[in-house]
Amino acid sequence: xxxxxxxxxxxxxxxxxxxxxxxxxxxxxxxxxxxxxxxxxxxxxxxxxxxxxxxxxxxxxxxxxxxxxxxxxxxxxxxxxx
Amino acid sequence: xxxxxxxxxxxxxxxxxxxxxxxxxxxxxxxxxxxxxxxxxxxxxxxxxxxxxxxxxxxxxxxxxxxxxxxxxxxxxxxxxxxxxxxxxxxxxxxxxxxxxxxxxxxxxxxxxxxxxxxxxxxxxxxxxxxxxxxxxxxxxxxxxxxxxxxxxxxxxxxxxxxxxxxxxxxxxxxxxxxxxxxxxxxxxxxxxxxxxxxxxxxxxxxxxxxxxxxxxxxxxxxxxxxxxxxxxxxxxxxxxxxxxxxxxxxxxxxxxxxxxxxxxxxxxxxxxxxxxxxxxxxxxxxxxxxxxxxxxxxxxxxxxxxxxxxxxxxxxxxxxxxxxxxxxxxxxxxxxxxxxxxxxxxxxxxxxxxxxxxxxxxxxxxxxxxxxxxxxxxxxxxxxxxxxxxxxxxxxxxxxxxxxxxxxxxxxxxxxxxxxxxxxxxxxxxxxxxxxxxxxxxxxxxxxxxxxxxx
Numbered sequence: 001x002x003x004x005x006x007x008x009x010x011x012x013x014x015x016x017x018x019x020x021x022x023x024x025x026x027x028x029x030x031x032x033x034x035x036x037x038x039x040x041x042x043x044x045x046x047x048x049x050x051x052x053x054x055x056x057x058x059x060x061x062x063x064x065x066x067x068x069x070x071x072x073x074x075x076x077x078x079x080x081x082x
Numbered sequence: 083x084x085x086x087x088x089x090x091x092x093x094x095x096x097x098x099x100x101x102x103x104x105x106x107x108x109x110x111x112x113x114x115x116x117x118x119x120x121x122x123x124x125x126x127x128x129x130x131x132x133x134x135x136x137x138x139x140x141x142x143x144x145x146x147x148x149x150x151x152x153x154x155x156x157x158x159x160x161x162x163x164x165x166x167x168x169x170x171x172x173x174x175x176x177x178x179x180x181x182x183x184x185x186x187x188x189x190x191x192x193x194x195x196x197x198x199x200x201x202x203x204x205x206x207x208x209x210x211x212x213x214x215x216x217x218x219x220x221x222x223x224x225x226x227x228x229x230x231x232x233x234x235x236x237x238x239x240x241x242x243x244x245x246x247x248x249x250x251x252x253x254x255x256x257x258x259x260x261x262x263x264x265x266x267x268x269x270x271x272x273x274x275x276x277x278x279x280x281x282x283x284x285x286x287x288x289x290x291x292x293x294x295x296x297x298x299x300x301x302x303x304x305x306x307x308x309x310x311x312x313x314x315x316x317x318x319x320x321x322x323x324x325x326x327x328x329x330x331x332x333x334x335x336x337x338x339x340x341x342x343x344x345x346x347x348x349x350x351x352x353x354x355x356x357x358x359x360x361x362x363x364x365x366x367x368x369x370x371x372x373x374x375x376x377x378x379x380x381x382x383x384x385x386x387x388x389x390x391x392x393x394x395x396x397x398x399x400x401x402x403x404x405x406x407x408x409x410x411x412x413x414x415x416x417x418x419x420x421x422x423x424x425x426x427x428x429x430x431x432x433x434x435x436x437x438x439x440x441x442x443x444x445x446x447x448x449x450x451x452x453x454x455x456x457x458x459x460x461x462x463x464x465x466x467x468x469x470x471x472x473x474x475x476x477x478x479x480x481x482x483x484x485x486x487x488x489x490x491x492x493x494x495x496x497x498x499x500x501x502x503x504x505x506x507x508x509x510x511x512x513x514x515x516x517x518x519x520x521x522x523x524x525x526x527x528x529x530x531x532x533x534x535x536x537x538x
Contacts, residue, residue: 015286016286018412019286019288033465037412039410039465040369040370040371040465041369041371041436041437041440044364044367044369044437045437047364048364048365051364057364058364059359059360060356060359060360060367061360
């Protein structure tokens with residue numbers, strides 16, 4: 001998966017979890033949970049959507065890498081290449 | 083107009099989901115009512131045919147005002163316009179029925195049962211008793227209160243409608259991007275999401291888009307004339323604050339709270355959870371909250387004096403544990419819808435209900451029974467990072483359980499200090515109903531239950 005595709009999937013997932021939130025202007029290194037006020041159920045849904053869209057299995061141990069947009073892009077893009 | 087929470091004194095009809103002539107069953111959602119806190123789906127308390135709608139869309143009326151007149155099923159089908167005397171039945175107010183408006187029950191019911199029925203907001207006249215001579219028993223009441231069968235009778239005149247149970251999230255319609263409310267509406271209105279033009283961010287389908295795409299507009303009602311809009315975000319915020327203010331002030335004024343706290347070791351629970359989640363698909367994963375909620379429900383069953391209502395200077399125990407869950411809303415404010423029969427739900431089912439409930443609380447589609455049936459409430463502020471929370475009880479309940487963050491603590495065991503995940507549990511309880519001893523037993527039971535996650 002390219003970085004651009006990963007970023008699009010992340011934006012889409014965040015848009016669905018937090019309807020109306022401005023995910024475009026989100027700084028790449030901002031903590032998603034803090035910035036978007038995601039609770040554990042929201043975050044689970046976020047992971048679920050990402051997993052559905054990208055076809056990648058995402059384990060709980062991977063969650064720390066999804067803490068920021070930049071981290072999530074790296075995780076999704078890097079994992080697909082590996 | 084039913085009472086949808088102890089703090090409500092009036093409501094506005096946002097939408098009628100039935101029209102005169104429609105058959106409705108007890109438990110069917112028949113209207114959407116706007117309250118200070120949110121828009122709520124209101125169920126019918128009896129079975130019959132809609133004779134007429136008394137309160138129109140956009141009208142605000144005090145609680146206790148009849149909203150619609152139903153004709154009893156059977157017999158009168160051929161003479162819709164002439165309801166026989168005594169067969170008219172209006173939907174009754176829940177819980178706070180005024181004495182002057184009471185309908186005498188046709189079957190004898192004991193004072194205890196009548197009282198309990200009022201508490202539960204059940205119209206005794208609409209119940210079929212299973213006791214001697216058809217009397218309504220406590221079991222009948224609890225059964226009726228526990229929730230109706232899935233609604234089936236709210237089909238629009240045209241178009242297929244997928245069957246929907248309030249216990250499960252609405253089925254996903256296609257893979258188009260859509261808000262949860264839009265998906266629900268689409269399922270309800272029989273709209274194919276694939277054919278809807280989205281106007282949300284990046285083409286996401288919003289509820290309004292679904293309404294536009296529905297045959298004849300939203301359930302065929304005139305677009306402008308009969309449309310009542312929910313409050314604006316700012317109005318909602320203010321009215322929500324006022325409602326919370328009234329209820330919490332009442333709680334602190336009337337309820338002598340006492341507080342106890344404990345620390346529950348979460349080592350086993352967290353490692354059990356991690357192992358379990360590793361083996362299942364992401365959609366089946368549990369969050370720690372699911373374990374905490376189940377443990378509370380089981381602990382409430384062990385200490386039943388904390389599960390119920392304080393009414394008329396006496397404690398009325400509830401026979402089932404309907405677990406209220408404080409859900410914070412994105413715009414501010416909080417709702418406390420209940421998970422019915424939480425103590426009997428397997429963890430996976432409880433988790434699914436929790437997700438469904440939180441989604442609907444935030445999209446403004448809760449059911450009336452979910453907002454009125456809670457017997458004990460949980461507030462979990464762990465996701466917000468605090469270590470403990472001492473809550474305010476929701477009257478007429480008598481206990482509120484609080485969870486902080488699950489965090490590694492230095493714990494001394496066997497003469498050694500180690501780092502172990504733990505959670506601070508708190509209980510705010512009504513001193514009129516119980517003493518500190520009961521509260522302590524409850525939190526001890528809770529901590530014990532959390533040591534055996536596989537048994538939850």
